[in-house]
Amino acid sequence: MGKLNIDGDINNLKFSESGLIPVVVQDVKTRDVLMLAYANEEAIRKTFETGYAHYWSRSRKKLWKKGETSGNVQKVISVYADCDRDAIIYVVEQNGKACHTGEWTCFHNKLWGEDL
């Protein structure tokens, strides 16, 4: 499961001044992009330790296990960092729906272009 290098890998990530890194979340089956959230180092460690997606809630200012109250948990399959290591992606199995509005994905407001 690639856990040997967790410390090295996390230490190599570039967190913002407020200690956060953006996390793109993609469903492994549908490949839909479900949400964009933020993690701090603790949230990433909790994700690696538990196999379930954890984030930092910027509004509630606390560590947040996605689905803790709603049941819409995200089992994490893989985590990748981007080329400059200032963004990561969680590829997940989404239980239920990702969006608190009841939509499957948070990205449901079309601004421009074709319906997908």
Place this chain on the structure above:
Amino acid sequence: MGKLNIDGDINNLKFSESGLIPVVVQDVKTRDVLMLAYANEEAIRKTFETGYAHYWSRSRKKLWKKGETSGNVQKVISVYADCDRDAIIYVVEQNGKACHTGEWTCFHNKLWGEDL
């Protein structure tokens, strides 16, 4: 093409204090997540006007048409905002490769979990 409401839609987006919004970029055919970039209002307007992905380069501090020099342009098919309108997604046809390293996607550094 949904262009009638561009002003309303852009005005409803939540930009950061520095005037930026994160942009998830997904390939329409493979559905791979290619990169995470940032746009300001001008970059979004240019994207809507031209149909090609524009961003704000935080390192170079300038408007940036993806692929302007490399040829790895992104034809934009659709743009969606998320539920709280503080992140958007460009769904694109990627010409060539997305990453400046020569990789197809910028998210090519596995930190944890299964190989995808």
